[in-house]
Amino acid sequence: MGKYVYDFIEGDRSRADLLGGKGANLAEMTRLGLPVPPGFTVSTDACRAFLATGSPPAGLFEEVNAHLREIEARLDRRLGDPRDPLLLAVRSGGRYSMPGMMETILDIGLNDVTVGGLAARSGDERFAWDSYRRLIQMFGRTVHGVPAEEFEHELAAVRATAGPGGPSAGQLRDLVDTYKKIFVRHVGHDFPQAPHEQLFLAVRAVFESWNSERARIYRRQERIPDDLGTAVNVMAMVFGNLGPDSGTGVAFTRDPATGAPGVYGDYLTDAQGEDVVAGIRNTLPLPELARLDPVSFRRLREIMATLERHYRDLCDIEFTIERGRLWMLQTRVGKRTAAAAFVIAAQLVDEGLITADEALTRVTGAQLAQLMFPAFDLAGAPEPLTVGVGASPGAAVGRVVFDSAAAAAATDPVILVRRETNPDDLPGMIAAAGVLTSRGGKTSHAAVVARGMGRTCVCGAESLDIDAERGEFVVGDRVVRAGDVLSIDGTTGRVWLGAVPVQPSPVARYLAGELSPEADGLVAAVHRLLGHADAVRRLGVRANADTPEDARRARRLGAGGVGLCRTEHMFLGERRELVERLILADGPAEREAALAALLPLQRADFVGILAAMDGLPATIRLLDPPLHEFLPPLAELTARVARAEARGEDPGRDATLLAAVRRMHEANPMLGLRGVRLGLVVPGLFAMQVRAVAEAAAQRIRAGGDPRPEIMVPLVGDVRELAAVRVEVERVLAEVDGAPEIPIGTMIEVPRAALTAGEIAAEAHFFSFGTNDLTQTTWAFSRDDVEGSFFGAYLERGIFPVSPFESIDAKGVGRLIRLAVAEGRAARPELTVGVCGEHGGDPDSVEFFAEAGLDYVSCSPYRVPIARLAAGRAAVAATTGTSDSR
Template sequence: MAKKRTPKYVYFFGGKRAEGKADMKALLGGKGANLAEMVNIGLPVPAGFTITTEVCTYYYQHNHSYPKELKKQVLDALKKIEKEMAAQFGNPQNPLLVSVRSGARASMPGMMDTILNLGLNDSTVQGLISKTKNPRFAYDSYRRFVAMYGDVVLGLKPKDKHDHDPFEVILDRKKQQAGVTKDTELNADHLKELVSEYKAEIKRITGHDFPEDPMEQLWGAIGAVFGSWMNERAIVYRKLNNIPESWGTAVNVQSMVFGNMGDDSGTGVAFTRDPATGENVFYGEYLFNAQGEDVVAGIRTPLPIKDLQKDNPQVYKQLVKIRSILEKHYKEMMDIEFTIQQGKLWMLQCRVGKRTGFAAIKMAVDMVKEKLISKEEALLRIEPNQLNQLLRPIFDLNQKRSAIENGRLLAKGLNAGPGAASGKIAFSAQDAEEMASKGEKVILVRIETSPEDIKGMNAAEGILTARGGMTSHAALVARQMGKVCVAGCGALNIDYKNGLMKVEGKDVTIKEGDYISIDGTTGEVILGQLETKPSEVIQVLITKELKPEDSEIFQTYNSLMKWADQYKTLGVRTNADQPDQAANAIAFGAEGIGLCRTEHMFFGGDRILHVREMILSESEEERKNALDKLLPYQRADFEGIFEVMAGKPVTIRTLDPPLHEFLPHEEHEIQQVAEELNMPIDKIKEKIESLKEFNPMLGFRGCRLGISYPEITQMQARAIFEAAANVAQKGIKVKPEIMIPLVGHVNELKLQEKIVRKVAEEVFNEKGIKIPYLLGTMIELPRAAVTADEIATVAEFFSFGTNDLTQTVFGLSRDDAGKFLPKYVEREILPKDPFESLDTTGVGKLVELGTKLGRQTRENLKVGICGEHGGDPDSIDFCHKVGMNYVSCSPFRVPIARLAAARAALVNGSPKTKKSSKKVTKKKK
């Protein structure tokens, strides 16, 4: 019988060998894996060992206890460190001191706990003095250890910012008594006194003596680091960064090296490139006579890394060489921590460095040009949403920081439309439009927006709402228009009647016309005006203020987009209702329009009056008369879009929203409509009342309107085909695709198809021209998805409307779900908000089924997605997997979708990427 293998929980590293390596992050955490890797590539690393993440899992599953094998493995590894470092743990004459640090597989800087100088007690401190001939250094290390151990292990850390750190209070008192202002000015006697005073404070608060036994100290620290995996800040950080709780953290025990042994010692943190700009320069800070936490704690002002070249040329030269070795080895920008002990350089950590979105893109493109990485690796390295930072207007960071420090931060909402906007408050769409017409910059502030606000939204620099989520009307339209938007800011109390706004918990009243600034990237709402400017990419592509050759940022962006287009197989279209939106989308690389919402065209000029006249009509003849007045407007709109798109496909959705949305609701508005249409007020009120629905989303809308009032579909079809014919006769190619919404049964589509085809023949005969077109439907109801094979007998294309499909599959309203969905995500009932990222296991199964069934009937069926999910990278990955032809998203998300589509092809494979994806996958493993 084979002997049972003992589980390995401890991995040693040091000298010229390590038991781990870089690709063992899941087991050793990022820090442990990279420490091992640095040893393996010959860098100077103090010896140590890593306790695996499996022990963390065991620790939480077994009531904070450890596997029985762990103690012996830790002792064996400790002996290896002692041999490597020529010192002994707990030895009074030649003490080995260690640090105990966390190390999850994903970097969580500062979220968990660390203990330095562990192993010191009243005996070993004498050995350290004897060994270093430096009593001040020894007692400085000892007092730091007692304070850190008291904070982290014994629980004396302040609970919140209002509590005083007991050790800081004692330290400040000691400096005052000594007549000094800096820690470094305290002498050995002062520091020795601090050790005693710290220990006395621990005894006073806890009732127990500070532990003198180094082994007791070690196990206390190991338990504290494992315990810190579940502290509040670590939990919050994991949720924000989608790091699973189940991963756990490793614990790294490493022999101490000291940067506080005098002026020939120091410590520092550096990046192999600038993490803010991406520039290929060595970037970092250091301090002499200091330990690691001094650099980041703000106690002393660190020096820029370039100054080390003057202060210690030999160490600087060695660091520059290590910078080069690490970048060539990892092919990444690395974040490093180092210590200089009496002139000798030691590497304490390396990890892939955090960076801004712009820096990430610049580094990836530069590294391809430097032949450090391939184009495929560059595309996989950049998160698509990081492109937002290249496209959005921005605030001056110093000005914004100053405003917040001066108490001007009013509230925070949902970061629904990235970017920055500053302007005067308008509480109505009409006011926003009027103010903008006078050249004023406006922020439209509404409790919530509706389609009737479209003109005001278009006129505004940004949109702020008290209600609504990430897929609310405000958020959807703002993203399509490229507007900055903060939604669902519940702290706002908006009073339309008096034209003012108050903020819960703040003694401030803001009136219409006052300036506010909103940051749609962070969700912050700031009182007063902050300056903004468009990104250089926008200045090149949209406003034409810059030439491509004059913007390095644009050239970087353009290189990346060209590479993305080489690898993506999924088409990227846009959701656009107006020629200017379509033009913006084409500038961003859109290949067509996947959703043109005709109802948004009904609100301009006199159109809304004719729409209301049509709704209030009592006979088919009256309705047709009203629709005849709308026809020229619709035709002109479509002509403008077809001209801009110049042969690219344009998918036009026939009228979808419930009719009551177009009618007035305020008394003065009803009075105005009655006068304009010469109708009795009572009659208008009666019609409004008759159109009210308990659940409009599932009511009289979509194809149901066209079936009940076929003249609406007739007018829209005529407007489309006449516009197409007129543009085609100018020599411009047109590709109209007519999409019937909310079809649940094939018979509904057959009725609408008959109308469209009949009108098409009439127009083509009248114009003497025949234009190829497609007729299809939106799949946004579960029944449509499960009967897609029947629907495909009529439909020539499908476009999945996943906003409504998500609502109908889950049985919830996206406008009301904000009350409880955040709690579902917080409690991990759902991994993500299903309106932000497609629910692939539920809604996605219907999408996959509908696609499969549709193509069983019509092999060449074109399939796309036009819900907001069309701009979400995870959803795009799913669309690629199920074999869709295209995704459609708002214009300013087109670049994000292009990059996401390329990544999907590289990760999942496609004819273009078959070879490269295998290569990339192999490397990633």
């Protein structure tokens, strides 16, 4: 039998995989000599054993009892003692913070007898009965799934009839009886009176909650593995609901919304553990504690400073004051907004707590993407409808919905409006553009979860009188109904009725060259960290750009060249008719005339792109899609011809086009006549494009430029295809006076190309992985079809943690990439290797590509800064062997 239970003094923060984040940090605080109530942690090993078998591992509860006896001896108090009972708190704590996902049960050990002992010891009968009703409520909801609203309804009724000081002891005693009846009605037996049974059932319930629906949803959202399990922390109770000299709170060592140093958090007097994050009462700002209890406040500030220096990061702290004595219940590296992440990382470098390399591990490409989102343009904005607490920054506009299901089902942006949120609201919070609550502060459930997801959130808008059943809320004399449009500002807390215009964010403007790096603290932090990422990264970052405008934008955003120029986009619009002439050409003369008409247009496009990327590489892909994609759809042409014939008219050109479309029709166009196959069977097509590239480069050289084009042949599956095209390409290049030397490479986008990369490298100066098609052909997925049919079910079942089109499939597609890189460079050591699929802008994929040894990634212009940051993080991870996804 293994060891499953660890006293707090036995662990430290390095054992978070075993003890969970909460347990490891409780152990760390205990080792630091901070005031932590005695307790122990049931390890994640025990949870995994339970999840595997459905039963606690053998000997677990005997081990729990042994550690419990140590706490009893330390405190000289016994669980179940009718005169002076020890009470316990049971909290979950996985490896990664999952706010609101796992369950907490307080006051374990209370029953019909020990409630009297608690009343006698505390001298407060009202407190004792209030603690007992809390236990029944938490235990019933968590262990047996009793609907929380049944308890809340009865509690609200009692509060409505109570005096100014709240419910009396007698009223709470009666409420306990009512709660017991609710429990029996739903569970089928009495509330358990044996304290040890309460404890063991609570531990089991925490294990089971790992696989609750909301836990699984959160893990999918945050990409947390399903097999980690959760630890269980058992701690002696300390009480914040013992009167005005007691309370509970949450503190941050810096502002989690902006990163500014100072005292941030919430405090509630005469309140118990979960009251702050549940948002049941609006809290006091933490600085108010200095007035209410200056001694505890000073001690709290000392502990906050100690923890921040020790963890070298923003710390999130939960504490309780019991009759003037401060107790630490939890600490962790705090969740923060994207803006705060950058600001704090830069501050910590300045304070000498972390290095610039470490600072890169504290921010992510996804956070930088959030900072590039627009903000509200308040010039001429109306007076706000109300103002709450700005809990998670951003500008969100959407229709009002009042429940999670409606938000999750919505197809357009919505604002989820609630009195307060709870873990069951997670699906709606994920789907919503923003969250608005009438209760709670910066540490409420809504605020913490929204910040973690990068969702805009305004909390504590007290003027909202919400009636979710009627589907409306009232502010003064204004009635806002479901479906009305709201705008919410998660920075200032302002709420407007109607849509407020948005404007580019300062970070986006800085990245576009419109603001100086010193514009504000956030912009300065982004500038520093992005600059350091550029200094340390090995991986180049190029852009997918099909027009000169795209190329210029990409260069402003830091692109080191064009990694993919899709020439098919140059054949659309007014030029489509020229392509139709090419397709319908009756003999070589007509075909050559159509190509001759396209040549100067292509050349002009390439001149613009090469000028925008002067001195930097520009990879130009020859035509890839099937030619029939440039013709009207079959159904449309059929209908047009039928209508003309029904009217007795000559369908003319439409009939010719219809015949061509039918002739070129393919059962699976993605695997048909496209890419390199077009160049081999349509005479002159690739030659025209190559000539346009070469003439454009020669023109730029004559103008004093430094063009660096590269020609990429798409969809090669066999080296003989590339060899045949290369002969033609080199012939055309030799015919253009003044053309520079132009590398010729290929796009690796079918598995056979990856599997024969060593052979193909003999004919290629470079490889560029087209990961969109490589993913489709490796998985046998047609992206246009499968994403709307079964991907949702695959994500729901956990078959995909994330769509393979969003983040690279490292095990399958990634293995092909590694193989092609290794074999290609074995055949041609100087081979340049890049990626130009959409994965090139995904931060997780970028880190994979860096580790796999690629030379560059290419992505859309707006994702270039994100890829630059991710490449810097990858370089740090490669040298230190660490990565931080906070």
